[in-house]
Amino acid sequence: MAAKKGWIVFFVIFGLFVLMGVMFVFGIRAALEDKPIVKKDTVLKMNLAGLIAEHYPQDALSKEFEGANLQLHDILSGLEKAKVDNRIPGIFLVVSNPDIGWAKAQEIRNAIKGFKTSGKFVTAFMETCDEQAYYIACAADAIYLQPNSYVEFNGFASETPFLKRMFNKLGMQPQVENIGEYKSAGDILKRDSMSDAHREATEALLQDIYNEFVQVVCERRGLERAAFEALLNRGVYDSEEALAEKLLDELKYETAVEDELKEKVHGAQVTDSKARDLTTISIQRYAKVPTEEVGLAQGSKIALIYGVGTIVSGDGEVDPFFGRSMGSDEIAEMLQMARKNTAVKAVVFRVDSPGGSALASDVIWAEIEKLKKEKPVVISMSDVAASGGYWISMGSDAIVAQPTTITGSIGVVGAIFDLSETYDKLGINWATVKTNPYADILTDKRPLNDEEWRVFKKQTADIYHTFVKKVAEGRGKTWEEIDRIAKGRVWTGKRALEFGLVDSLGGLDAALAIAKKKAGLAADAATQWVVYPQPKGFFESVMEKIGTRVVRLISAQSDWTLIRNLPVETKLALQQLAILQRFRNGEVLAIEAQAPVVN
Numbered sequence: 184m185a186a187k188k189g190w191i192v193f194f195v196i197f198g199l200f201v202l203m204g205v206m207f208v209f210g211i212r213a214a215l216e217d218k219p220i221v222k223k224d225t226v227l228k229m230n231l232a233g234l235i236a237e238h239y240p241q242d243a244l245s246k247e248f249e250g251a252n253l254q255l256h257d258i259l260s261g262l263e264k265a266k267v268d269n270r271i272p273g274i275f276l277v278v279s280n281p282d283i284g285w286a287k288a289q290e291i292r293n294a295i296k297g298f299k300t301s302g303k304f305v306t307a308f309m310e311t312c313d314e315q316a317y318y319i320a321c322a323a324d325a326i327y328l329q330p331n332s333y334v335e336f337n338g339f340a341s342e343t344p345f346l347k348r349m350f351n352k353l354g355m356q357p358q359v360e361n362i363g364e365y366k367s368a369g370d371i372l373k374r375d376s377m378s379d380a381h382r383e384a385t386e387a388l389l390q391d392i393y394n395e396f397v398q399v400v401c402e403r404r405g406l407e408r409a410a411f412e413a414l415l416n417r418g419v420y421d422s423e424e425a426l427a428e429k430l431l432d433e434l435k436y437e438t439a440v441e442d443e444l445k446e447k448v449h450g451a452q453v454t455d456s457k458a459r460d461l462t463t464i465s466i467q468r469y470a471k472v473p474t475e476e477v478g479l480a481q482g483s484k485i486a487l488i489y490g491v492g493t494i495v496s497g498d499g500e501v502d503p504f505f506g507r508s509m510g511s512d513e514i515a516e517m518l519q520m521a522r523k524n525t526a527v528k529a530v531v532f533r534v535d536s537p538g539g540s541a542l543a544s545d546v547i548w549a550e551i552e553k554l555k556k557e558k559p560v561v562i563s564m565s566d567v568a569a570s571g572g573y574w575i576s577m578g579s580d581a582i583v584a585q586p587t588t589i590t591g592s593i594g595v596v597g598a599i600f601d602l603s604e605t606y607d608k609l610g611i612n613w614a615t616v617k618t619n620p621y622a623d624i625l626t627d628k629r630p631l632n633d634e635e636w637r638v639f640k641k642q643t644a645d646i647y648h649t650f651v652k653k654v655a656e657g658r659g660k661t662w663e664e665i666d667r668i669a670k671g672r673v674w675t676g677k678r679a680l681e682f683g684l685v686d687s688l689g690g691l692d693a694a695l696a697i698a699k700k701k702a703g704l705a706a707d708a709a710t711q712w713v714v715y716p717q718p719k720g721f722f723e724s725v726m727e728k729i730g731t732r733v734v735r736l737i738s739a740q741s742d743w744t745l746i747r748n749l750p751v752e753t754k755l756a757l758q759q760l761a762i763l764q765r766f767r768n769g770e771v772l773a774i775e776a777q778a779p780v781v782n
Contacts, residue, residue, distance in 0.1 A: 219468045224272055224448050227265050228463040229258065231319065232279040235287065237535040237565050238489035240501055241716040249501045255287055255565075256489075256714070257470035259691060262294045265469065266301045268477040272448050273304035275463060276323055277437070278316040284566025285392055285587035286676070288315050290690040292399075295322035297692070304447060308440045312425070314339070314396055321403040330434040334425040337418040339389045339396075343367075347375045354604030358631055360640050362647035363594030366671025368570075372598055384672050391675040392587050404429055474711065482709025485698055486521035486530040487691075489716065490514050494539030494547070494571040509536055511543035514575075515550040517715040522554045527713055529559040529698035532579065533691065538570030538592065541646050547575040548653065555580055559701035563694035564588045564685070569673055573684070574650060577657040580701055582685040583694040584676030591679055593654055594671025595647045597639065601630040658683055 235258075236251035265271040276295070281288075299305055299322070307323035309316055313335040320326050328334070350357055350372070357372035367381040377385075397415075401408050406429070414420075414428060425431050435443070445461045474481065492499060492507030499510035521530045532551070538544070554560055555578070562568070562576040564584035569592035576582055576590075584590055606613065606628065613628045624635050631639060655665045660683060668674075668682045679685045687693060699708060 219464065219471050221268070221270050221464060221469065221472060222462055223270050225270055225462045225464050226273055226275050226444060226448060227261065227271050227466060227469055228275045228277065229466045230277045230279070231281040231291070231316075232277075234282040236507075237287070237491045237533065238714075240507065249507065253467060255283075255290065257467055258291055259294050260712075261466045261470040262298045264472055264474060264477045264479065266298050266303075267479060268472075271303065271469075273306065273444075274298065274323075275440075275444060276305055276307040276320065278307060278309050278320050280311070280313065280316060281319075283315075284589070285315065285395070286564070286566040286585035286589075288319055289395075289585045289587055290565070292319050292322045293690055293692075295319075299324070306440065306444060306447075308435075308437055310437075311335070317430070318396055318399060321399055325432045326430075327433055327435045327440050328422045328425065328431050329436055330422060332422040332434075333419055334422065334430065335419050336415050336430075338415050339393055341385050341389060343371065343377060343381075343385075345371050345375050345377070347373055350600075354602065354606075354608050356601040356604065356630060357598055358601055358636075358639075359596065359598045360636075360643045361594065361596035361671065362643055363669060363671025365673070366592070366594035366596050369596035369598060380672075387678070388589070388673060388675055391677055395587055395677075400430075480709035481711045483528050483699075483702075483704055483711070484524075484526045484713045485695060485702075485710050486524070486527045487712040487714050488514070488517050488521060488530060488532045489535075489714070490532060490547070490575065491535045494536055494543045494575065496540055496543040496546070509539070511540075511546040513716070514547050518547075518550040518554050520715065521713070522557055524713070527558065528704065529561065529702040530554060531561050531563055531691065531694045531698050532576075533563045533565060533694075534568040534572050534576055535565035536569075536572035536575070537567045537589075538572050538574075540571065541574070541595065541650075544571040544574035548578050551575070551578050559698055561694045561698045561701070563691050564590055564676065570594065574653070577654045579657075581687070581694075581697045583687050583689050583697065584679060584685045585690060586675060586677040586688050588676035588679075589673055590676055591668070591674035591684060592671055593650055593665065593669035595643050595650065596671075597643050599625060599631065599639070600627050602627040603629050654684075 231253070233252040234250060236249065236254045238256050239251065239254045240249055265274070274295070283291075295305055305323040306325050306327070307320035308327045308329075309320060309332075310329045311332050311334075312320075312328055317326075317334075317336070347357070359369040359373040361369040364378070364380040365384050367378070367384070370378060370381055397408060397411060400406065401411055404411075414430075422431070422434050426434055441461050445459055448461065449459050490509050492509045495508045495510055497510050497512050499508040499513055501507055518530070518532075521527050551560055559581075560579045562579045562582040564572075564576065564582065565588065567589040568576055568584065569590050573590055573593060615623055615626070615628065617623055621635065621638065624631070624638065651662055651665045651669055654660075654669070655662045658665070668684070674682070674684065676685060676688055680688055687697070695710065696706065699706065699710060704710070
C-alpha cells in the first residue's frame with residue numbers, strides 16, 4: 184500500500200513539473216513575442232488565411248482551442264501604425280481563402296485603402312482566387328496570381344439545410360413557434376423546404392453582396408459591368424484566361440513576387456550574385472509595436488468593447504458545436520468597467536453576433552442604457568449583428584454598420600422537442616408525477632397540449648412585442664413602423680440604413696469619429712483604445728480552468744477537428760439546432776438570426 188501511495192505522489196509531482204515546464208515555455212515565448220524589433224525597410228506581410236477572429240478570446244486556452252490565425256483588431260491597429268512608420272515601405276498582401284464574412288472583408292479592404300493614402304505600396308498575391316479574396320486584393324496597387332492556377336468567379340449561392348424529415352425518421356417532433364414570417368431559424372427544424380419569405384430575404388441579401396462585389400471590381404479594373412457579369416456566368420476558369428480578361432496584373436509565383444519586392448524596397452536591380460534579403464514582419468507581430476514607437480500620440484481614451492458570438496446568460500466560452508459565445512455577465516462587467524473608468528470619454532461596442540438568448544440580450548441592453556446616461560455609446564457592427572445582436576445594439580447613441588453587415592432579424596423563435604416517439608422506439612417508458620399543471624411544460628417526453636401551446640405562443644409573442652417596442656424607442660419610431668420592417672427579416676447594413684435601423688455605414692474608424700464627436704472631442708483629436716476584454720496570460724488561464732474545464736477542452740479537441748472539417752452548411756445546421764435547444768432549461772425561448780451561407 185505504501186509503495187502504491189509513493190507512486191501516486193511521484194506521478195503527481197512529475198505532472199506538476201511538466202505543467203510548470205509547459206508554462207515556462209509559453210511564458211518565454213510570450214515574452215519574446217511581446218517585443219518585436221522592426222528594422223529599416225521591413226515590409227509588412229499580411230497573410231490572410233484561415234479563421235480571422237474579430238478579437239481573440241480572453242483566455243489563452245480558448246484562443247488556442249478556437250484556432251484563429253489572426254484577429255481583425257491586429258490588422259486594423261497594425262495598418263494604422265504602419266501608415267506613419269518610416270521603417271515600413273509597404274505591404275505584401277497574401278490572400279488565401281480567409282474564413283471571414285463580407286463585412287470583415289470590407290473592413291480590411293477599406294483599412295488597406297486608408298494605408299495607401301500614405302503613398303506606400305501594397306502588392307497582392309494569391310495562389311488561387313475566389314470572389315472574396317479578389318475583393319480584398321482589389322485594394323492593392325498590383326494583383327498577382329500563381330501560374331497554372333484557377334479563378335472561381337461564379338457568383339454567390341446560399342444553401343440551407345432543412346432537418347424536419349431527419350428528425351421525424353428518428354421519432355423527434357420539433358415544436359417550434361416563431362414570430363415573423365421571415366424568422367427562418369426555426370424553419371430548418373419544422374419545414375422540409377424553403378418558404379417564399381425565406382427565399383425572398385435570402386435573394387435580397389445575395390443581391391446586395393453581389394452588387395457590392397461587381398461594383399468594386401469594375402471600378403478597380405476599369406471593366407464594363409455587362410462584360411464582367413458575362414465572366415461571372417462562365418464560372419471557374421484558369422489563371423491565363425483571368426490575365427487575358429485584365430483581372431490580373433501578372434502571373435507570378437510567390438518567390439518571384441518577393442524578388443520584385445526586393446527591387447522595389449532597395450531601389451535597384453537585384454541579381455543572384457548581389458541578392459539582398461527581403462525583410463518582412465507579420466501583421467500579428469507588428470501589431471504589438473507600441474504606438475509611441477511610431478510617433479502616434481496617445482490622446483483621449485475611448486473604450487473598445489468586443490462582443491463576439493452567440494449571446495448566452497452568465498459567462499461565454501469556446502465550444503466545439505456553438506463556436507464562440509458572448510456571456511451577458513462578462514459583457515455587463517466590461518460595460519461597467521468602462522462606465523466607472525473616469526479616463527474613458529466614450530465607448531465603442533463592437534458587435535459580431537447572430538443572436539441568442541432573449542434574457543441575456545436584455546441584460547446587456549439594460550447595462551448599455553445605464554452607461555449611455557454617463558458616456559456616449561456607439562455600436563460598430565461587424566459581419567453579423569442580428570436578432571439578439573441587434574437587441575444589444577438598438578439602445579445605443581448611434582449604430583454604424585458595413586454595407587454587407589447582416590443585421591435586423593427582429594423576431595423571436597422558440598423550440599421544444601417532443602421525443603416521445605424516439606423513446607418508444609428505444610423501448611423507454613416514462614412515468615411523471617407533478618404538483619402543478621405546467622410543472623413539466625418543458626419536457627421532451629410528450630407533445631405540448633393545446634393549453635401549453637397557448638402559453639408557449641403567448642410567451643413568444645410577448646417577447647416579440649417587447650423587442651419591437653424597444654427598437655421603436657431606441658430608433659425614435661412607432662411600434663407599427665418597426666413591425667413593418669421586422670417580422671424576423673434579415674437585412675444588409677445598406678438596407679438597414681434606408682429603413683433607419685442603423686445611422687451610418689462604415690467600420691471602426693467611422694464609429695470612432697462619431698464617438699469623438701458625441702464626447703465633445705475635436706475631429707482630429709488624438710485618441711487611444713482601451714480594449715475590453717484584456718487578454719489573460721497562459722498561466723492565469725490554466726489556473727482559472729484547471730480541472731474539469733481543461734479536461735473538457737482537451738477531450739473536445741478531436742471532436743472539434745472533425746466538426747471544423749464538415750461542410751459549412753452542416754455546421755450551421757448543427758449550430759442552429761444546438762442553439763435552439765440550449766435555452767430549453769430556464770429560458771425556453773431563443774432569438775437567432777438565420778443568415779445565409781454565402782459561397
